[in-house]
Amino acid sequence: MAIDSIKDKAAIVGIGVVDFSTDIGRTEWYTACQAIKLAAEEAGVNIDDIDGMVKSVDDGPDPTYTGKGLGIDNLLYHSENHWGTSAMMNAVHAVAGGLCNYCVYYQTAHRASGPEKCISDFLVAREFRDDSLDMVRYDYFSPFGLIGEPGYVAMMYRRYMHETGIKPEQLGWVPIVASENAARNTNAIFFDKSITIDDYMQSKLIADPIRELDCAPKVDGSIAIVITTPERAKALKQEPVIINSVASGYALEGQNYTSYTRDVITDLPEMENMAKELYRVGGMGPKDIKVAMLDDTFAPYVPMQLEALGFCGKGEAPAFIEGGDKIRVGGQLPVNPDGGEIGQGRFITTRIVEAVRQIRGTSTNQVANTDTVLVASGAGGPADGMICRKE
Amino acid sequence: MVKLIEGIPIMRPYIDLDNQGYWDAVKNHKLVLQYCTKCNRFIHPPRPMCPTCRSQDTMEWKESSGKGILYSYVMFTSPKMAYPAYELPYAVVLVELEEGVRIVTNTHEIEPDEVQIGLPVEVMFEDLPDGQTVYRFKKREA
Numbered sequence: 001m002a003i004d005s006i007k008d009k010a011a012i013v014g015i016g017v018v019d020f021s022t023d024i025g026r027t028e029w030y031t032a033c034q035a036i037k038l039a040a041e042e043a044g045v046n047i048d049d050i051d052g053m054v055k056s057v058d059d060g061p062d063p064t065y066t067g068k069g070l071g072i073d074n075l076l077y078h079s080e081n082h083w084g085t086s087a088m089m090n091a092v093h094a095v096a097g098g099l100c101n102y103c104v105y106y107q108t109a110h111r112a113s114g115p116e117k118c119i120s121d122f123l124v125a126r127e128f129r130d131d132s133l134d135m136v137r138y139d140y141f142s143p144f145g146l147i148g149e150p151g152y153v154a155m156m157y158r159r160y161m162h163e164t165g166i167k168p169e170q171l172g173w174v175p176i177v178a179s180e181n182a183a184r185n186t187n188a189i190f191f192d193k194s195i196t197i198d199d200y201m202q203s204k205l206i207a208d209p210i211r212e213l214d215c216a217p218k219v220d221g222s223i224a225i226v227i228t229t230p231e232r233a234k235a236l237k238q239e240p241v242i243i244n245s246v247a248s249g250y251a252l253e254g255q256n257y258t259s260y261t262r263d264v265i266t267d268l269p270e271m272e273n274m275a276k277e278l279y280r281v282g283g284m285g286p287k288d289i290k291v292a293m294l295d296d297t298f299a300p301y302v303p304m305q306l307e308a309l310g311f312c313g314k315g316e317a318p319a320f321i322e323g324g325d326k327i328r329v330g331g332q333l334p335v336n337p338d339g340g341e342i343g344q345g346r347f348i349t350t351r352i353v354e355a356v357r358q359i360r361g362t363s364t365n366q367v368a369n370t371d372t373v374l375v376a377s378g379a380g381g382p383a384d385g386m387i388c389r390k391e
Numbered sequence: 392m393v394k395l396i397e398g399i400p401i402m403r404p405y406i407d408l409d410n411q412g413y414w415d416a417v418k419n420h421k422l423v424l425q426y427c428t429k430c431n432r433f434i435h436p437p438r439p440m441c442p443t444c445r446s447q448d449t450m451e452w453k454e455s456s457g458k459g460i461l462y463s464y465v466m467f468t469s470p471k472m473a474y475p476a477y478e479l480p481y482a483v484v485l486v487e488l489e490e491g492v493r494i495v496t497n498t499h500e501i502e503p504d505e506v507q508i509g510l511p512v513e514v515m516f517e518d519l520p521d522g523q524t525v526y527r528f529k530k531r532e533a
Contacts, residue, residue: 139410140436142402143525144497145393145474146483151465155485155495159463162508207473208466208480252442260485260493261435265463 004281009096011233011240012388014043014226015353020187020345022112024220028060031222032108033069039224044237045102050226052077052103054090056348060108060222076100083107084348084377086384089246091227101232105225107349111218141258150215150298151207152257153380157300158209160266166303166318168209172200173324174299175213175342177335180328182343185364190217191343214299219345225352230391241359241388244372245282249274249383257380268301270383271308271376279310282387284372286310289387291358291367292333293351293375296340301379306333309376309385329367337365351375355388393497393527394478400521401476410437412452418524420516424490426453435492457514458531459488464506482506486528499527 016039018024018031026034040047047070053063054077060066063078077100081087084107091103146152160166179195182188195213203213233240251269253262262269279285286309294305303317311333312320320326327335338354341347355373357363371390378384395401406414413436416423425434427441429449440447464484467473473481480503487493498506499515512528519525 139404139406141483141495142474143404143523144483144495145401145467145477145481146465146495147402147474148472150472151467151483154465155463155483158465159485159508162463204469205466206469206471208468210465260463260495 006092006096006243006246007281007283008242008244009229010092010227010243011230011391012225012243012352012356013228013233013236013238013240014039014041014045015356016040016042016224017187017353018222020189020219020221020347022189022219024110024113028108028110028222029065029069031110031220032060032066032106032224035108035222035224036066036070036104036106039104039226042238043226045226045228047072050102050104051075052091052094052100054078054087054094054103054105055080056084056087056105056107057082058109060106066106077103082378082382083384084352085246085375085386086248086378086382088225088227088243088352088386089248089384091225092243092246092386095227095229101228103227105227105349106223107347108222109347110220111346112220148207149257149380150210153298153300154207154210155258155260156265157298160300160304161209163266164315164318168201168211169197170318170322171214171299171303172197173321173327174296174302175200177324177327178296178340178342180324181337181365182339185339185343188339188343189219190345191339210298210300213342216297216341216346219347221345221347223347223349223353225349225356239360240391241356242391244284244387244389245278246386247274247277247281247384249277249378249385251381254381256382259381266304268304268308268379268381268383270381271305271379274376274383274385275309278374278385278387284387289333289372289374290370291337291355291373292335293355293373294335294340295348295351295377295379296336296342297346297379299342302335305376305379309374329365334367337363337367348377351377352386355386359388359390393481393499395476395519396478399476401519401523401525402474403523409439413437416452416454417516417526420524422455422457422514422526423452424455424488424492425450433490433492435494455514456489459486459512459528461485461506461508461510461512461528462487462493463508466503466506484528486512497525497527499529501530505530
């Protein structure tokens with residue numbers, strides 16, 4: 001049990017989204033600065049007042065470069081953390097703890113066009129970086145040809161199929177609903193109309209049982225989020241989105257996407273641990289959540305998260321997603337109304353942007369009267385999450 | 392069923408002081424597992440501390456029976472996703488050993504349609520032309 005002092009102590013006051021593309025034609029340095037400038041303008045915060053910067057660890061230039069690009073004179077706080085809401089957690093802690101006043105969290109990644117087209121020194125350095133999280137994976141998996149995240153997830157999903165009896169005709173509703181939602185979202189470039197169950201069944205098995213349509217495609221993008229206290233937010237341009245709670249979750253024998261050595265490999269114990277803390281700190285439960293922004297980098301994680309986060313009982317998720325009605329806008333629990341990462345591309349921070357839009361009431365696929373949104377990331381572990389609410 | 396394509400080396404493990412005993416044994420056609428003599432439990436993959444009693448001096452290498460069952464598997468079918476050293480399709484399997492730990496490996500002389508969860512398997516070794524030795528699992532009588 002951790003301290004509760006972060007509850008409702010930080011707010012999102014601005015978002016900056018550079019239009020997604022499969023060939024953005026700029027360096028990551030360029031679009032990182034662009035997104036932060038857009039976010040600051042949207043918030044009504046002067047760039048000179050930004051005194052905190054947090055970055056998603058693998059994605060984009062670090063605060064020293066980005067700060068230089070933006071002409072920032074001093075930072076009271078800067079750090080990196082794994083992926084979307086983990087990094088948001090740093091920003092929330094920094095603002096709630098008074099370490100800085102206006103903190104920017106940003107994620108910049110040009111995964112589609114890659115370093116050949118958008119060369120910048122940070123990106124090249126990243127390609128060669130030794131990531132300790134992956135070390136065990138290389139040693140014991142790679143010599144046997146187990147490579148790539150779809151393959152890692154396929155190992156777990158095969159066992160999940162065996163234990164739960166979930167059928168492709170059920171899982172397919174995750175990408176189908178994603179495609180429906182994406183077709184309404186102009187920033188979701190991968191679907192201009194919804195797919196059918198036949199399209200899904202014909203989708204190529206790339207690492208059997210994982211199909212191409214189960215995976216979020218690579219995309220180029222850049223997003224920045226401005227966070228400050230609810231008090232300071234009063235003087236700014238946007239209606240603040242209050243961060244009710246943030247939490248992270250670890251679990252025994254965890255390993256990113258490949259926790260094959262724990263007793264049960266078909267649960268998401270990191271998500272369960274994260275959710276317990278998230279709900280406790282926020283004083284909420286699954287029934288209080290109006291919209292769920294779930295990690296759909298790989299479709300099988302969606303039913304698994306519905307169970308791990310308490311939105312349905314153990315073993316109920318395959319039926320919960322089947323037909324799509326419960327997870328559509330207007331259903332029992334709308335999931336990723338923006339099309340998720342399957343619809344928009346592999347980009348975690350899209351979930352935070354959609355959470356903000358849903359609470360502001362400005363989504364392209366608005367859920368009526370949304371006052372609480374849960375954002376979850378890191379289904380492959382370690383997990384992290386956030387509950388946002390209307391002021 | 393894993394067939395290597397001539398001239399393309401497989402990826403090598405990164406060997407350090409924590410796992411050298413494991414890979415040295417593989418070189419000698421033995422499958423060993425880390426074992427904590429205080430907790431009487433097997434641990435895999437190798438690591439610097441027993442996660443149960445947190446001792447760093449009670450761990451030894453103990454030979455595995457090499458027998459297990461197929462716990463899960465992936466069939467690599469697309470050149471886009473697969474490692475180029477193997478002929479497609481190839482299976483990567485997760486074997487639960489009798490000692491209670493699971494290891495990632497490949498199959499030997501098991502046809503794709505025979506690869507099923509629950510299949511009883513046992514270890515064999517193969518010395519590759521590039522000097523590396525790998526373990527794979529073949530069918531066994533239950």
